Amino acid sequence: MARFTRVFGVPKLHVNFTRGLRFRLAVSYVVLFAVVLAAIGILFHQNLKSDVENDIRATATSDWEAVKLYVQIINQRPEWIADETDPEEAFIVERLRHVYLLTDANGNVLQASERYASIGIDSPEEIRRVLSLRDGETHIRRDKDGTPYMIKVGSMMDEHRNKYFLAIGRSLAESYRTVNKFTRTYLILTPAMLAIASLFGWWLAGGALRPVNNVAQAAQNITGANLSVQIPRRGAGDELDHLIDSFNRMTARLNQSFEQIRRFSTDVSHELRTPLTAIRGQLEVALFTAETPEQYREAMINALEDVEKLSSIVRALLLLSQAESGQVVLQKTSFDFAELARDIVDQFQIPAEEKGLTLSATLDPGVILSADRTQIERLLSNLLSNAVKYTPKGGSVRVSAARSESGEWARLVVEDSGVGMPAESLPHIFDRFYRVRNEHTNRMEGLGLGLSFVAWITDVHGGRIDVASTEGQGTRFTVLLPLGQEPTDTAATEPATVAQVPGLSSLQ
Numbered sequence: 226m227a228r229f230t231r232v233f234g235v236p237k238l239h240v241n242f243t244r245g246l247r248f249r250l251a252v253s254y255v256v257l258f259a260v261v262l263a264a265i266g267i268l269f270h271q272n273l274k275s276d277v278e279n280d281i282r283a284t285a286t287s288d289w290e291a292v293k294l295y296v297q298i299i300n301q302r303p304e305w306i307a308d309e310t311d312p313e314e315a316f317i318v319e320r321l322r323h324v325y326l327l328t329d330a331n332g333n334v335l336q337a338s339e340r341y342a343s344i345g346i347d348s349p350e351e352i353r354r355v356l357s358l359r360d361g362e363t364h365i366r367r368d369k370d371g372t373p374y375m376i377k378v379g380s381m382m383d384e385h386r387n388k389y390f391l392a393i394g395r396s397l398a399e400s401y402r403t404v405n406k407f408t409r410t411y412l413i414l415t416p417a418m419l420a421i422a423s424l425f426g427w428w429l430a431g432g433a434l435r436p437v438n439n440v441a442q443a444a445q446n447i448t449g450a451n452l453s454v455q456i457p458r459r460g461a462g463d464e465l466d467h468l469i470d471s472f473n474r475m476t477a478r479l480n481q482s483f484e485q486i487r488r489f490s491t492d493v494s495h496e497l498r499t500p501l502t503a504i505r506g507q508l509e510v511a512l513f514t515a516e517t518p519e520q521y522r523e524a525m526i527n528a529l530e531d532v533e534k535l536s537s538i539v540r541a542l543l544l545l546s547q548a549e550s551g552q553v554v555l556q557k558t559s560f561d562f563a564e565l566a567r568d569i570v571d572q573f574q575i576p577a578e579e580k581g582l583t584l585s586a587t588l589d590p591g592v593i594l595s596a597d598r599t600q601i602e603r604l605l606s607n608l609l610s611n612a613v614k615y616t617p618k619g620g621s622v623r624v625s626a627a628r629s630e631s632g633e634w635a636r637l638v639v640e641d642s643g644v645g646m647p648a649e650s651l652p653h654i655f656d657r658f659y660r661v662r663n664e665h666t667n668r669m670e671g672l673g674l675g676l677s678f679v680a681w682i683t684d685v686h687g688g689r690i691d692v693a694s695t696e697g698q699g700t701r702f703t704v705l706l707p708l709g710q711e712p713t714d715t716a717a718t719e720p721a722t723v724a725q726v727p728g729l730s731s732l733q
C-alpha cells in the first residue's frame with residue numbers, strides 16, 4: 226500500500242552511524258593501518274629470521290672447516306689431533322663434536338655424536354649426492370625433540386684422496402627464540418597500536434568532516450522562503466570552499482527564478498484583474514443603471530473590448546509558455562531579410578504618418594537569414610510598434626538592416642527619437658509584464674509582453690539583442706542574427722526544428 230507523510234519544518238539531519246562518512250573514513254584508516262602493521266611485522270619477522278639463519282650458517286660453515294683441520298683419517302679411522310690437555314682447545318673440540326657425523330663414501334658411520342643420531346643419520350644415497358657436490362651445502366633439520374639445527378654437509382679426503390662425508394650442526398633454538406620473542410612482543414603491541422589508530426582515525430575524520438557537517442546544517446536551514454541566505458565561505462580556498470561557492474551560486478540562481486515566478490504570478494493576477502474589474506463594472510452599469518437600448522449597447526461594447534484585451538493577454542501568455550516549454554516548431558527557411566523588413570516597414574507607414582512621425586529605412590539587399598519567417602516578422606513588428614508607440618509627434622523612427630563587419634551576422638537596428646527609458650529599467654524590459662511606469666508610458670496601452678517575445682525569438686535563432694536608451698532622447702534596439710545560406714530553388718525550406726528554450730531566464 227502506498228503511503229505518504231507530509232513533513233513540516235526542516236527535518237533534522239540524521240545519518241546512519243555505520244554508513245556515515247566519519248565511520249567509514251575511520252574504518253578505512255584503521256584497516257589501512259592494520260594492513261601496514263601486518264606487512265611491517267611479516268617483513269621484520271622474515272628479515273630477522275633470515276639474518277639469524279645466515280649468521281648460524283656462517284658459524285656452522287666455519288665449524289665445518291675447523292673440523293676438517295682437527296680430523297685426520299688414517300686407514301679409514303678418524304683421529305682428532307687436538308691437545309686435549311689445553312682446556313680451551315678441549316672446549317672447542319667438545320663443541321665441534323656436539324652435532325657431528327663422519328661416514329665413508331658408502332654411508333658407513335665412522336663417528337657420530339649422540340645429538341646427530343637423534344637428528345637422523347643421512348641415507349647412503351643422500352651421502353653420495355652430497356659427495357658429488359663441489360662445495361657441499363647447508364640445510365635446516367630438527368632432532369627428535371623438534372630442536373632446529375643448521376647442518377653443514379660436505380666432503381673431506383684422507384691421505385689416499387678417498388672421499389668421506391662430514392656433517393656439522395649448530396643449534397638454531399636460541400636464535401629462533403629471539404625471533405619469536407620479537408614477534409610475540411609485536412603481536413601483543415599490535416592491538417594497542419590499532420586501538421590508538423582507531424581513536425586517532427575517528428578524531429581525524431571528525432575534524433575533516435566538521436566543516437562538511439556545518440555546510441550541510443547551513444544548507445538545511447535554507448528554505449524556499451529564505452533562498453537569499455548564503456553559506457559563509459571558510460576562506461581556506463579548498464575543495465569545500467569551492468563546493469560552498471557552487472552551492473551559493475545555485476541558491477542565488479534558484480532565488481532569482483523563485484523571484485521571477487513570484488513576480489510573474491503577481492503580474493498575471495494584476496493584469497487579469499484590471500480588465501476583469503472593468504468588465505464587471507460595465508456589466509453592473511448595464512444591469513443597474515442602463516435604461517435605453519443604446520446605453521445597454523455601449524456597456525456591452527465596452528465589456529467586449531475588455532474581454533478582447535483579456536483574451537489577448539491569455540493568448541500571448543499561452544504562446545509564451547508554449548515557446549518556453551519548447552512546443553513552438555520553428556519553420557526555418559532562407560529569405561532576404563531586407564525584403565521582409567521592407568514589407569513590415571511599409572505596414573507601419575500609415576500609423577507612423579497618423580502620429581506625425583517620419584519612418585525611414587536603410588535596407589541592404591542580400592542579407593540572407595535562415596530563420597522562421599513568421600517569428601522574424603513578429604520580432605520586427607514588436608520593435609517597430611514600440612518605436613512608433615513611444616515616440617511623440619514630430620519624432621522619427623529609423624530601421625536599418627545590414628551585414629555586420631565580421632560578415633557573420635545580420636544586424637537589424639530599430640532606432641527612435643522617442644521618450645527613452647531610465648537606465649535602471651533596461652535590465653528588466655525583457656521580463657514579462659514589465660512596463661516602464663512614468664507619465665509618458667502610463668497613457669500607452671500595452672501588456673509588457675512584446676519584448677519578451679523579441680528576446681525569445683532572438684534567443685531561439687542563436688542571436689543577440691542589445692538596447693541603448695536615453696530618457697527624453699530616444700532608444701536604439703540592435704538585433705544580431707546569424708547569417709544564412711543563399712536560398713536555392715530546390716532547398717529553400719529546411720526541416721522544422723522545435724524551439725527549445727531552457728527556462729524563464731532566457732526571456733530576459
Ligand code: ADP
Nearest residue numbers: 611612615645660661671672673674675676700
Ligand atoms: P508594452 O506592451 O508595454 O510595449 P513591451 O514588452 O513591448 O511591452 O515593452 C516593455 C516596456 O519597455 C514598455 O512598457 C516600455 O516602457 C518600454 N519600451 C519598449 N520599447 C520602447 C521604446 N522604443 N521607447 C521607449 N520605451 C520602450
